[in-house]
Amino acid sequence: MDQSLRALGGKAKAASARPATWPGRFRNGIAPRRILQTGDHLFEAGDAQSDAFIVRSGHLKSYRVHRDGEEQILGMHGPGDVLGFDILIGRPASCSVVALEIASLELVDLGRGEVGDAGTAGYMSVLEGMYRELQRFSRLLYMDRHPAERRLAEFLLDFSREEGERGRSYYDLMLPFNRRDLACFLGLAPETLSRTFSRFQERGILSVDNREIHIIDNEALVAAAGE
Amino acid sequence: MDQSLRALGGKAKAASARPATWPGRFRNGIAPRRILQTGDHLFEAGDAQSDAFIVRSGHLKSYRVHRDGEEQILGMHGPGDVLGFDILIGRPASCSVVALEIASLELVDLGRGEVGDAGTAGYMSVLEGMYRELQRFSRLLYMDRHPAERRLAEFLLDFSREEGERGRSYYDLMLPFNRRDLACFLGLAPETLSRTFSRFQERGILSVDNREIHIIDNEALVAAAGE
């Protein structure tokens, strides 16, 4: 429980330019950074003494491991996403976050005690962030009840849109996740995911080379996503 | 997006006895009530001019209808749950809420503008409520990736625990939802749900008569839930 707080992320970015928007949120207006190498953990489930961060570059995944050893991936996080929700409300992390590639993160200092003092701006930002997160989960739940092709198509379109918004190509994608993680995130067996990629390639919708994906027929992909 | 805010609900209940816990949250300490008949809507997706409520008695469901006409049930709500999250943060309702039986609800007056003024108590309550909601969704996502038997077993154990916490029987359950709604909530076809009930009955785990469920072999049910 953390993540895609684009609303929060957006406001935080604005604040580093115009500190008045989010008074006292960043130390001296220059937020400390943290660099993670591939495989490094930002924090792990149970950690109580950490901080919240905004992703600046790179991708990370948040996950939990259940009693039976099963891994549940809760989210894939890229630039602009906020991680560390539990910490913001003073609870130990309910999930672990690990870097999938070299990642740069910026500290969010919501100094626990002063939340209510600084007016309603920070309050609303966090609330809206959580609200967006709820909507993300609600969407995941919805996706989970559709067949594999639709799930993958929706994911690729989401990822494509995000990459586009970050100024990169909509159609030439380099996935930061391996097959196993992506399969787990989509709730599929790795073999099923592989087969689905293959089928999309056979139909000329995608060109697939491991993590390098090219969207060839965007309309067909949108149709496969069913909306 | 609303619901199982047991944290929020709990505090609100305490507040009606000791208003100091949640200053100014209820009008004159006596919260206005609202009674819904079966099938009545509390609000519908898109409504902007509503309020947030705490369920006092009865059960309701929150749902959304997608473009393709598919219904997605986001939650089943009983006494203590809070409904109307979107409204609390000033957005139109993102889902509809309808009573599944006669229900009594109590108004939550978080008078939008004064959220930050009254100190951090209300702030933390809402945050914790949303946090619990995130955890509920995360659990739903997890459940959705298990086979039908396990899903039903987990649901029944959850429902049993909730009924027990409300002072009712853990083992003699009267479901407030019909098969179609429960199937939709669990992400199953109604026929699959019916068959799963039948199998549990054949194995002597449950006795099933439409909405009247008796848990006969609790250990076996726990085992079926896989934890």
Add this chain to the structure above:
DNA sequence: CGTATGTTTGATAGTTTTCAACTTCAGTGG
């Protein structure tokens, strides 16, 4: 009663998982 609605059951088709084998590729050491 007759009708409408909700539930159960059976048969079948469709999808996904599982298990196993095979391929590819990067890294390693002879």
Add this chain to the structure above:
DNA sequence: CCACTGAAGTTGAAAACTATCAAACATACG
């Protein structure tokens, strides 16, 4: 330079699970 090795990805065949279609059954209600 090349064979060896292990991890990751792909493919095939069979099994497991679920949805769908159809029909029977039950119930409530006019």
